[in-house]
Amino acid sequence: MDDGTSAFGKLAVLMVAAFIDMLGMLMILPLLPFYAKSLGAGGFVVGLLVSSFSVAQLLSAPLWGRFSDRHGRRPALMVGLGASAVAYIVFAFADSLWLLFLSRIVQGAGGGTVSVIQAYVADATRPEDRAKSLGWLSAATNAGVALGPVIGSWVQLWSKHTPGLVAAGLCVLNMAFAWKYLTETRRIAAAGADGIPPVRKGSREAVFRVLSHPSEPASRLILIYALAIGAFQGTTAILALFLAWRFGVTENTIGYVFMYIGGLSVLVRAVFLGRVVDRFGEPRLSRVGIVLLAAGLLGLSFSRDYVTLAIAIGLLPLGTAFTFPCVTAMLSRVVSSAERGLYMGVQQTFGGITRVAFPIILGIAFDAISQPSPFWISAAVVLITLTMGRDLEKYAPRVVKG
16 A cells, blocks of 8 residues: 555546546536537437447446456556547537437447546555545546536537537547556555455456345445436436526536536535545445435425525535445445456446436436426435445444544
8 A cells, every 4th residue: 555645646646637537528518418409309319318428338347447457547547538539529520419429439438447547546545545535536527527517618609619629639638647647556456455355256247246146235335326326417417408498598508507516516525525534434424425415406306596506406516425435435445456446347337327227217207207307206216225325334434543
């Protein structure tokens, strides 16, 4: 295990790379529903577009995880960034729905490296610091969430092609930065310093283990993550359509909504997450996060003015900040370090399945039931995950510092 200074240096480099990556992604994502709508798409097709990314991601995530376990985190990340650059160029010149789908699929295949980034953080930090470190990493990505949509809204005024081309340029810049400054951590993971015997599994075996042994701690953590992230991101897929229907939001103003969400996420994850993890522990805090996330989703459906909308949206970054870093940190502690990349990939696979299913289901609900119904469905699913978080304290005990 690296000492604290070395670990922080690795994390800082990764945070910069993650920020630039998310900045480019969020320049594009809020514009996608409006571009698709201009090509004749409705809520269902927008859901399919969002899901196509996740289909490619869920298929590639375990492979990237296993690849990074065997050959290193750094080369896997470089390939993923290259795939994103290609995807953004396709998006820039997309004049049909099938090209929009192609750009999402290419980016999703490279997006399977999310698990590699999580494994990198787990490699370089102590178990008791992982939730905090993952929170800092997600704070960097959420800074990209805050700035990307606004920049995307600005540059699309110059030309329809500009957001995609700028995002592609950021990816190339990010590749150069990562190549120069990002060091390898795989040998740390291979040492098995956490004391868990490295019994290696294949990707398929690990995936089916979650289904055949759902009561195991790793399986439960993966399922909590998958259901909650799917419900949350499913509503994100149709959020622009909902806000356009109820509040008249357009492609010129949607960026400010995401800037608000991203800004709150940065604040919570960078300033408060580490303190509350130390105080309450990962299992308990993850359950608090689930309740806050469900409350925010439900509150969105009933928002009638900008005050209630701001309050409801404000609960979302609190809920996601307290839930996902804690769940991922606990998963890194209950599996062997030699299989950390694999299981992070499996987590992304199950998360990918729900990110495929929920945008489609919620898009259909938006079209066929009512505009607020997707948020009711998502809130109910998030609350169901509370039943899976029982007795996790015995597997991820709180570390008292000092």
